[in-house]
Amino acid sequence: MPANAQEDVTVEETEVYSDTLGSSEDEETAFLCRKASRTPVASNPADKLATFESLASKRDHEAFFRQCVDVLLKEAVFDGTSRKNKVLEFRQPEQLMREFDFEVGREGASHGELLNHLRDVIKFSVKTGHPYFVNQLFSSVDPYGLIGQLLTDCLNPSAYTYEVAPLIILMEETVLREMRQIVGWKNGDGDGIFCPGGSIANGYAISCARHYFNPDIKTKGLHGIKRPVLFTSEDAHYSIKKLASFLGLGTDNVHLVNTDSRGKMDPEHLETLVKKSIDDGCSPFMVSATAGTTVIGAFDPIDKLADICQKYNMWLHVDAAWGGGALVSHKHRQLLRGIERADSVTWNPHKLLTAPQQCSTFLLRHENLLSEAHSANAAYLFQKDKFYDTKFDTGDKHIQCGRRADVLKFWFMWKAKGTDGFENHIDKTFSNAEFFLNTIRNRPGFELVIPEPECTNICFWYLPESLRTDSQEELRRKIRDDEEFRLKLHAVAPKIKERMMKEGTMMVTYQTHKSKPNFFRIVFQNSGLDKNDMLHLVQEFERLGHDL
Amino acid sequence: MPANAQEDVTVEETEVYSDTLGSSEDEETAFLCRKASRTPVASNPADKLATFESLASKRDHEAFFRQCVDVLLKEAVFDGTSRKNKVLEFRQPEQLMREFDFEVGREGASHGELLNHLRDVIKFSVKTGHPYFVNQLFSSVDPYGLIGQLLTDCLNPSAYTYEVAPLIILMEETVLREMRQIVGWKNGDGDGIFCPGGSIANGYAISCARHYFNPDIKTKGLHGIKRPVLFTSEDAHYSIKKLASFLGLGTDNVHLVNTDSRGKMDPEHLETLVKKSIDDGCSPFMVSATAGTTVIGAFDPIDKLADICQKYNMWLHVDAAWGGGALVSHKHRQLLRGIERADSVTWNPHKLLTAPQQCSTFLLRHENLLSEAHSANAAYLFQKDKFYDTKFDTGDKHIQCGRRADVLKFWFMWKAKGTDGFENHIDKTFSNAEFFLNTIRNRPGFELVIPEPECTNICFWYLPESLRTDSQEELRRKIRDDEEFRLKLHAVAPKIKERMMKEGTMMVTYQTHKSKPNFFRIVFQNSGLDKNDMLHLVQEFERLGHDL
Known part of the structure; x- marks a missing residue:
């Protein structure tokens, strides 16, 4: 700190930042000019x-906070999720840049101006809690989850030491143990963490698996060792490849196993690939099964994969980021049969269980491994001469340092609903999906991509009248073989999507899969929907697409 | 989905989860028994x-939400940060487990019960927004940041595509460009992302740097290539080593450069280590400088390190997670002189600028590199046949898939305060720290570890009367050489810490550093503090420690 630092606050308006760095004149001018062009300034210096x-x-x-809460409750939470209102107010990027005041400048804004900004943010945001936002593997603004978030925000904890986040640390242990219990691990023993998203959870799985077989990697790194390879299905989430690459393994060393027509990993092909990798001199160490694939919602045959992992001494990870929620349902948890044989599991409560963004967990059967693989023993944070038991300073087992307390909202939801409530939620959601499926199964203009889906993802083509055929048989042949027809069909979904987004009436995503032309994947998590909503969504496709 | 799935919600109370998985009887019983022991149940089925x-x-x-807001505002936000109240209500882990109802069970709770849970969470949480929480590199519950968080929660976005988060994507671009401008990169050009914490931001830096020099690593991995090594100072944050290990490089390949007596990296030693690593057949590719070290708050001499990086063709990263906030101050940004020569920067607005947890950014001078290093081109999410310009689908450049919209709260704070407000905040905070420093500099019982700190970290020993000496010279000699004295002094900070936590009057961390016995590091970010608070904190050390 310079000796002449002044105590009082001063603002030297005429000085520019770059002065002190000796940058060029251009930069100075550029910086001075970057003033919000549309923000009116607070003229009262006391306000500032x-x-x-x-x-x-x-x-x-306090008064301002309550005004904001009023606006938020009305415009975002209730109006924003009302069936009477739009899911979104679409603007092209350049339009939005004109209509919304993004710029941050030197001067602050008054409370009145801030309220307008708040309203504008709500106006131009996609209402992910709207019943007709059925576009991603998350939706809903769960009321109890929202209160849990607000609680987290008001306390602003960081989850690394017992000293700073005593309640959070013990709450994580409780909730993670309960989740491991539900997975089926004896007494809920093992370990786990809340982490920022399923991708990073999958990264932890890779990191723990390689550490399990070769702990020297932590200090020595990967070069110079036998090439480690892992396996996942061609329908698995892209994070397996992405994180394998981030972890220095390289995407080429993620071998993709074929899936069958329902999107499930083929165990025989897995074994073939494992054998081949051994013949090639590689070191196969891990299989990542998927419980609820991203597009189709397929569940890999975990039991059979566990057998293969056992035979070849490989780590079995189950990426149940999406499908994990089904574990709380007596009716649907059989989809994940065998998961208790996994070494580790990714399970995102922010998906099927509609906890707010983000709420992801990485669970594992092995105690201490997370810590052994990741600890750095920083002396400034994890002192050993504390007056409480420092085994509760759990922060060194994760790769973050500061970490948002994602457990709190989920715990609050769980307290509010109970496991029974979660089960009701899951059962109703699956029931809605089944009703939607049965509604479109034989309805003119709809063709199922996956006739017997396992999860709440329903994949289908919508056929405008111009593309309909006399028989389903002919249609299927054309989708498979008729290149001209396929191109036309491929163009339908983007067109319907454009219309639905511009009108703002619903949001449903589309994509290709293997050689299939673009199709829609509608996906349900919001248990506030009912059968009328299912019918409405079906009719909305017809309204938007029949004339194409 | 099984054909016999029922539409209506049913709960089969007698069935147990593990039935469908064929687990052992023990597990069944264990699961059935895990019912919240203290939660009274909601007896009205309609409630459930x-x-x-x-x-x-x-x-x-709505009514419940407003009740919760009332409790939160009163008990967490205002009472929780009042100087009249405690920073924390300490309980040992086993006590807390008895006093707080952690368990989640099958049955939900009533709104009345939930309000009590809410109150209990607040009661037993550390008030990180309290003026006397000066324990970590974050503090404060900033009022505008808090509103920004609430806004984020009510909208619950995930920041990956323009389709789902149009406003967030453009807001990130605006804010990151402004931050790059402040760093000093021409026109704010380059790239960047908001990511969950500075550790992961540092991981991105390593990932981008290695990709820049060897893009094949993305697909082929690290084994079989020349050993890549990187350099950081012995005082750098532990995340450099931790993430280097996670990324498969191995902690042994992070070479630690000596720091001088003020905690700054020694450029000559860096060059010696670089040369040695080349002689050893390694491939030096990166230097991570620190702008604001964790304990001492030192700023590495970036300009000199940039010269060395230029000479040896290495990537220069600046971990300004902590010190980055000083860039908004005309008076203090000279601490980071040379930062505009960096290839990449970590800067956490949740630290010096008091944005809520978490708000971390990774900024880089290079366009496209983030995307080149990390993209996976998942066809289901990043479709190329959308009706808007898909360059705004920025989600594929990061390693997360779903991602919390951390920009929104920071943008809202920036709108509220303006850059001028941030500057006032920083200048007041540095001024407070200087006042604290000058107050203890010659005060009996205090001895500075770092007599001329650069940031708002003040490191000092507090000496109980029993350990005081006749002269400062004698004291310094004893701290250096007198093993018995050193052991006594080493035990003082943990004792005072225990007292302050049990009384709940303040929170300040202690640690060792190199060979120094335990000392306190007090650290300021909360600009709501004033000189009276500084005096109060000084006196509190005296009250708690004088008799030890």
Whole structure:
């Protein structure tokens, strides 16, 4: 700190940042010019002084906070998820840049201006809690999850030491143990963490698996060792490849196993690939099965994969980021039969169980391994001469340092609903999906891509009248073989998607899969939907697409 | 989905999960027994039905939501950060497990019970927004940041495609460009992302650097290539080693450069190590400088390190997770002189700028590299036949898939305060720290570890009367050489820490550093503090420690 640092706050308006760095004149000018062009400024200097401090004051902030809550509750939470209102107010990027005041400038805004900004943010945001946002593997703004988030925000913890986050640490242990119990591991023993998304959870799986077989990698790294390879299905989530690459293994060393017509990994092909990799001098160490694939919602045959892992001494990971929620249902958990044989599991409560973004867990059967693989023993944070048992300082087992307390909202939801509530939620959601499926199964204009889906993903083509055929047999032949027809069909989904987004009436995603032309994947997690909604969604496809 | 799935919600109370998996009887019993022992159950079945659905309803949830907001505002935000109240209500882990109802069971809770849970969570949480929580490199519950969090929660976006998060994507581009501009990169050009914590941001830096020099690693992995090594100082954050290990490079290949007495990296030693690694047949590819070290708050001499990186063709990363906030201050940004020569920068607005947890950015000068290093081109998410420009689907450049929209709260704070507000915040915080420093500099019982700190970290020993000496010279000699004295002094900080936590009057961390006995590091980010607070904190050390 320079000796002449002044105590009082001063703002030297005429000085520019780049002065002190000796940058070029161009940069100075550029910086000076980057002032919000549309933000009116707070003209009262007292207003500005009140806002720069990071401590909330009842006098200055309570009324404003309550005004914001009023706007948020009305416009985002209730109106934003009302069937009477749009899912989104679409703007092309350049339009949105004109209509919304993005720029941040030197001067602050008044509370009135901030309320307008708040309203604008809500207006132009996609309402992911809207019943007709059925576009991704997450949706809903769960009321209890939302309160849990707000609680987290008001406390602003960071989950690494017992000292700083005592409640969070013990809550994580409780919730993770309960989840492991539900997975089927004896007494819920093992370990786990909440982490920022399923991709990173899958990264942990790879990291733990390789550490399990070769702990020297932690210090020595990967070069110079026998090439480690892992296996996942061609329908698995892209994060397996992405994280294998990030972890230095290389995408080429992720071998993709064929899936069958229902999207399930073929165990025989897996074994063939494992044998081949051994013949090639590689070191196969892990299979990542998927419980609920991203597009089709398929569940890999975990039991058979476990047999192969046992035979070849490989780690079995189950990426149940999407399908994990089904474990709380007596009716549907058989989809994950065999999961208790896994070494590790990714399970995202923010998907099927509609916890708010983000709520992902990495669970494993092995105790201590997370810590052994990742600990760095930083002396400044994980002191050993504390006056409480430092086994509760769990932060060194993850790759983050500071970490948002994602457990709190999920715990609050769980308290509110109970496991019974989660089960009701899952059963209703699956029931909705089945109703939707049965509604379109023989309906003119709809053709199922996967006739017997396992999860709440329903994949289908919508056929405008111009593309309909006399028989389903002919249709299937054309989809398979008729290149001209295939091109036309391929263009339908993007067109319907454009219409639905511009009208804002619903959001459903489309994609190709293997050689199939573009098709829709509608996907359900929001248990606030009912059969009328299913019928509405079906009719909305017809309204938007019949004339194409 | 099984053909016999029923449409209506049913709960079969007598069935146990493990039945369908054929697990052992023990497990069944264990699962059945894991019912919350202390949670009273909601006895009205209608209550239960209202709570399991994931859609918020005005009728069922508005009043409860407002009750929760009342409790949160009063007990967490205002009372929780009042100087009249405690920073924490300490309990040993086993006590807390008795006093707080952690268990999640089959049955849900009533709104009344949930309000009590909410209150208990607040009661037993450390108040990180309290003025006397000066324990970590984060603190404060910034009022505008908090509103921004709530806004994020009510909208629940995931930041990967323009389709789903149009506003967030453009907001990230705006804010990141502004931050790059402040770093000093011409026109703010380059790239960047918001990511979950500075550790992962540092991981991105390593990943981008190695991809820049050897793009084949993405597909082929690390084994079989010349051993890549990187350099950081012995005072750098542990995440460099941790992430290098996660990325498959191995901690042994992170070479630690000596720091001087002020904690700054020694450029000559760096060059010696680089040369040696080349002689050893390694491939040096990166230097990670630190701008604001974790304990001492030192700033590495970036300009000199940039010269060395240029000479040996290495990537220069600056971990400014902590110190980055100083860039917004005309007075203090000279601490980071040379940062505009870096290839990449980690900068966490959740630290010095008090954005809520988490708000971390990874910024880089190079366009496209993030995407080249990390993209997986998943066809289901990043379709190329969309009706808007898909360059705005930025999600494939990061290693997460779903990603919390951390930009929104920071943008809202920036709108509220303006860059001027941030500057006032930083200048006041540095001024507070300087006042604290000057207060203890010659005060009996205090001895500075670092007499001229650069950041808002002040490191000092507190000496109980029993350990005081006649002269400062004698004291320094004893701290250096007198083993018995050193052991006594080493035991002081943990004792004072125990007292302060049990009384709950403040939180300040302690640690060792190199051969130094335990000392305190007090650290300021909360600009709501003033000089009276500084005096209070000094006196609190005296009150707690003088008699030891």
